[in-house]
Amino acid sequence: xxxxxxxxVSVRQFTILVFLYTVxxxxxxxxxxxxxxxxxxxxxASLLGLLFNLAAVFFYxxxxxxxxxxxxxxxxxxxxxxxxxxxxxxxxxxxxxxxxATVLFYLGNFINTQVMPKTPIQAISILFILIxxxxxxxxxxxxxxxxxxLFPWIVLLFFILIACLLPQVExxxxxxxxxxxxxxxxxxxxxxxxxxxxxxxxxxMFYPAFVANRKKxxxxxxxxxxxxxxxxxxxxxxxxxxxxxxxxERQMYPSFSLAKRINIGNFFARVEILIAAIWFIxxxxxxxxxxxxxxxxxxxxxGIGDYRALVLPMGMILVVYSQVVYPNVVxxxxxxxxxxxPYILTYGLVIPIATxxxxxxxxxxxxKPTATSGDVGE
Amino acid sequence: xxRRLEGGGALASAVLLFELLLGLLLLTGxxxxxxxxxxxIAAAMGMDKAADGYRISxxxxxxxxxxxKKGGGMMSPVVTYAAxxxxxxxxxxxxxxxxxxxxxxxxxxxxxIGESLARQGIGKxxxxxxxxxxxxxxxxxxxxxxxxxxxxxxxxxxxEKIPANRLYTSLDLSEKIWATTGKTNLDTLISAIGSEGQxxxxxxxxxxxxxxxxxxxxxxxxxxxxxxxRFSGLGVMRQDxxxxxLGERESKGLGYTRGxxxxxxxxxxxxxxxxxxxxxxxxxxxVRGEVKxxxxxxxxxxxxxxxxxxxxxxxxxxxLGSISELEKETENExxxxxxxxxxxxQREYRSDIFGxxxxxxxxxxxxxxxWKRDWPRMFAGLEVKVNxxxxxxxxxxxxxxxxxxxxx
Numbered sequence: 141x142x143x144x145x146x147x148x149v150s151v152r153q154f155t156i157l158v159f160l161y162t163v164x165x166x167x168x169x170x171x172x173x174x175x176x177x178x179x180x181x182x183x184x185a186s187l188l189g190l191l192f193n194l195a196a197v198f199f200y201x202x203x204x205x206x207x208x209x210x211x212x213x214x215x216x217x218x219x220x221x222x223x224x225x226x227x228x229x230x231x232x233x234x235x236x237x238x239x240x241a242t243v244l245f246y247l248g249n250f251i252n253t254q255v256m257p258k259t260p261i262q263a264i265s266i267l268f269i270l271i272x273x274x275x276x277x278x279x280x281x282x283x284x285x286x287x288x289x290l291f292p293w294i295v296l297l298f299f300i301l302i303a304c305l306l307p308q309v310e311x312x313x314x315x316x317x318x319x320x321x322x323x324x325x326x327x328x329x330x331x332x333x334x335x336x337x338x339x340x341x342x343x344x345m346f347y348p349a350f351v352a353n354r355k356k357x358x359x360x361x362x363x364x365x366x367x368x369x370x371x372x373x374x375x376x377x378x379x380x381x382x383x384x385x386x387x388x389e390r391q392m393y394p395s396f397s398l399a400k401r402i403n404i405g406n407f408f409a410r411v412e413i414l415i416a417a418i419w420f421i422x423x424x425x426x427x428x429x430x431x432x433x434x435x436x437x438x439x440x441x442x443g444i445g446d447y448r449a450l451v452l453p454m455g456m457i458l459v460v461y462s463q464v465v466y467p468n469v470v471x472x473x474x475x476x477x478x479x480x481x482p483y484i485l486t487y488g489l490v491i492p493i494a495t496x497x498x499x500x501x502x503x504x505x506x507x508k509p510t511a512t513s514g515d516v517g518e
Numbered sequence: 519x520x521r522r523l524e525g526g527g528a529l530a531s532a533v534l535l536f537e538l539l540l541g542l543l544l545l546t547g548x549x550x551x552x553x554x555x556x557x558x559i560a561a562a563m564g565m566d567k568a569a570d571g572y573r574i575s576x577x578x579x580x581x582x583x584x585x586x587k588k589g590g591g592m593m594s595p596v597v598t599y600a601a602x603x604x605x606x607x608x609x610x611x612x613x614x615x616x617x618x619x620x621x622x623x624x625x626x627x628x629x630x631i632g633e634s635l636a637r638q639g640i641g642k643x644x645x646x647x648x649x650x651x652x653x654x655x656x657x658x659x660x661x662x663x664x665x666x667x668x669x670x671x672x673x674x675x676x677x678e679k680i681p682a683n684r685l686y687t688s689l690d691l692s693e694k695i696w697a698t699t700g701k702t703n704l705d706t707l708i709s710a711i712g713s714e715g716q717x718x719x720x721x722x723x724x725x726x727x728x729x730x731x732x733x734x735x736x737x738x739x740x741x742x743x744x745x746x747x748r749f750s751g752l753g754v755m756r757q758d759x760x761x762x763x764l765g766e767r768e769s770k771g772l773g774y775t776r777g778x779x780x781x782x783x784x785x786x787x788x789x790x791x792x793x794x795x796x797x798x799x800x801x802x803x804x805v806r807g808e809v810k811x812x813x814x815x816x817x818x819x820x821x822x823x824x825x826x827x828x829x830x831x832x833x834x835x836x837x838l839g840s841i842s843e844l845e846k847e848t849e850n851e852x853x854x855x856x857x858x859x860x861x862x863x864q865r866e867y868r869s870d871i872f873g874x875x876x877x878x879x880x881x882x883x884x885x886x887x888x889w890k891r892d893w894p895r896m897f898a899g900l901e902v903k904v905n906x907x908x909x910x911x912x913x914x915x916x917x918x919x920x921x922x923x924x925x926x
Contacts, residue, residue, distance in 0.1 A: 254651050315880035386712055387705050390648070400654060 146448045147352035149227065153284035154351050155360035155367075156291045161343070162193070162368025163294075163428030165243050167337040167395050168250060168419050169476065171370060171379040174328045175388035180313060181320040182385065183377035188325055189332025190369030195213035196337040196489070197365045201358050206350050206503075213440040219499045228491065229441050234435035235487045236342050237458065242472075243427045244268065244462035247420075249469060254396055255413065265459045272428050273455040276435065277448050280350055283428060290421050297418050302374065304402040309381040334481045336368065338488030339426075342433030392469075395419070431458065558619035561596065561682030564667025565643050566632035568602040572643065574609035575600035575668040576621060576681050592673045594735050595679040598671045606646045623650065626657045627686040629704075630667040630723065633760065641758035644708055655704040658689050661753045661760060663722040670723055673732030673747055681747070689721065689749060711758045714890045715875020717867075718755040719772065722763055724748055756869040756894075764859060771859030774852050775818050775872050777803030784824070786851050788831030792921070796848050796910060797827040807878025807886050814896060816874035817903040818856060824848065831921035836917050841910050849906040856904045870897045 149157070174182035207215035213232065217225030247268060247460075248261040256264075275283050320328075351357040375395050379388040382401055388394040399412035435454050439447035466472035541890075564575035576599050599617050603609030610621060629647070631640055647653050662670045674745050675681040710718035725732070726746045752769040753760045763876045764772065770782065785795040800823040809814045826835060826844065833840050863871060875893050879886040889896050 257651055312880060316883040319883045383705065384709055386709055390708070397655075403656065 146283035147350050149351045151285040151353050151356045151360045153288050154357050155364040156287045158361055158364025159368045160287055160422050160425040162336045162365060163371050164422035165246055166372050167375055168393055170332055171376045171388055171394040172391055173331055174376055175385045177303055177324045178328045179385040180318040180380055182380050183373055185325045185328030186332055186373040186376040188329035191371050193337035193365050194332040196333060197361055200340055203492050204344055206499050209349055211349055213437045217484055219495055227442055229437050233434050233437040236430045240427050240430035240458055241462040241465040245466050250393060253392060265462055269455045269459050272431060273451050276432060276451045277427050280346060285422050294418055294421055297391050297415055301415050304404060305378050313381050313384045334484045338484045341488045342429050345433045346434045372516050538803040553869050556619055557622040558617055559622050559625050561680050562671055563626055564630040564671045566666045566668055567638060568841045571604040572606055572609055573600060573602040574606055575671045577671045579680055600668050606643055623652045624654060627682040628657055630670050631661050632667040633662055633664055636661045636760035639758045641711055645777055647704060658686060659702045659707055659720055660723045661720045663724040665725055669729045675736055714893050715870060715879050716873040717869035717871040719871050720753045721749050722751045722753050724750050748750045754863060754867045754869055754871055758865060761867040767855050768859040768862050771855035774804055774820055774856050775805055777801050784848055784851050792830030795828040796824045798822045798824040805873050805877050807874050807881055807883050814878055815901050820906045821851060822908045824910050826914055832921055835913055845908045845910050848908045852906045854902045860902045864898050868894045868898045
């Protein structure tokens, strides 16, 4: 995989992709989880989560400065040497694959639960993965442009949602404020970061190498994260203020129940499935980039110059795996509550920090990077 | 693609054809689509206690009769089916043995719960409704007073062809202008059942007249249809169980604390016979929980604006003093009915339907934590202050009352 002469992703497009990726799945699952731990203070926890997100992003920016022209997988091999590096890449490939499978499960499960209960989940997954594969085969440039085209729709639907629900906001549902103790707020915030910011690790497969104007792209990374975080905070706020903490907590998908509440004069009502386009689009980008991390990592691992050949086979395996990754919803909820956080912390934070530290150490010891891996994969 | 077609000839077209056919496999439309003529749209649902579970009744709209531009009135606009089962779903599915279409619940307007089931507890049956994806949360929930829900659903109504619609709209309306009813939907009910500091209420519905007659269209041809369905009073719930009914005045008292009954008429006797009526047009109320001397205190502040609507006695309404006197009388009336409602609920039902507990939770979370376990007992002995401020702005289209002229 070589770095193309002109970067396929512009700064503006990158910012939008960051935003979409932050919001995907988070918007579906996070409000209920936050309401469960922080009750009516859920929105405070989500704002705190935004701060954590920013901390994570600042780290990624710093970390990615060590490999301005490489992908994460290439950097692993440079830092750890050929074999150990490939081992890290392999585990990263597994991580992104599982990430993609869980998100695909969430999407199918959402449609099965709320919209079309009798449609086989496979039909939904196959249709969805087909457009994901199409996007991946068209390449980053097309993906980035798709994001740019779809973004205004997200904004429009979001403002419709907000505007239609503002009259139903009941301030007393937010009271008493600051009742949740610090530990539950932190717990909520960590879950926000675990779902929305730490998965950014797969972005390091194309950032900064394929993004134009590195300096501005860094700012775009931060801006996209802030916008996405505020978006999530707004949805959480509405959940609590319109539905109430107890109802938000009971709901499987509070943001969808929220959209169901829209009713302007018995005329503009029952539009929830249009609003649901917000999560179909954002979840699309989430799956897409997870799968991108997986196939790009695998291509690097196998020494294949172009990842495109891997997209369809991996997509097929992904559809099957998404059916078994969670045997049922209770398992999924349990997994998210207990396993996901340490899991994502390992891949999104511990390994990158270790790599960063080792990379710096080697840099300082030798004065320059090791000779073994300077041009692996090129 | 086009270049391939030009050069490739037959093979390329075959591949293209195959690709197009592949598309057909995937694009067959929604998997479990259901056409409108295969659906039985449920407008109302009734739930009763049965010997071994629940008896569920469903009021289905008869689309042919509703849509008929002319020649309608031959058939009943709605059909009610009922079946029993161990669970709600059981009963619902069992109905398929007697009806030709599949029940569709997304357009449910009203849920009627039979009194005996309501007294036994409704938590279990509400679960299925909130779990089932088809059911929304925007329908009203009422309790059938002394009757089964099935009897209520079997009664046809005049003016509105679909009884469920008529119940829905008249509940909306009566909450606005009569105030002894209250709208309860699935979310508010489930919230209140799960809350320690806020009890739930359900509006009662009763059948006036012989329910047997209500089953035929014939009765609709009279100007005074019998039987009638009527909303009457509010049922007080403790957790998920119906405990008892509030009278008209107490129901109004509760309505005042919720501030949702602008338009409600208030009348009180004149000093020398007859009544004076005031119609409230704006109302705002504020329920608060406070801590005074280490004890919880509940307070209700009501501010209302109203107009003079009728005068049966010889008062000089055009005098400045008489308006402020009227304001005082109205305030008194409101205060008394609120206090009556509070006393009755404290004494008999011990369920905090006014939400003093929740208000205390919002204002003093620390104190609430200490008391919430024991709240039903605390509520029963709670000191409640009622503060009412009424402003009468207008006296209608005329000045002095007619009776004053009569006397002269």
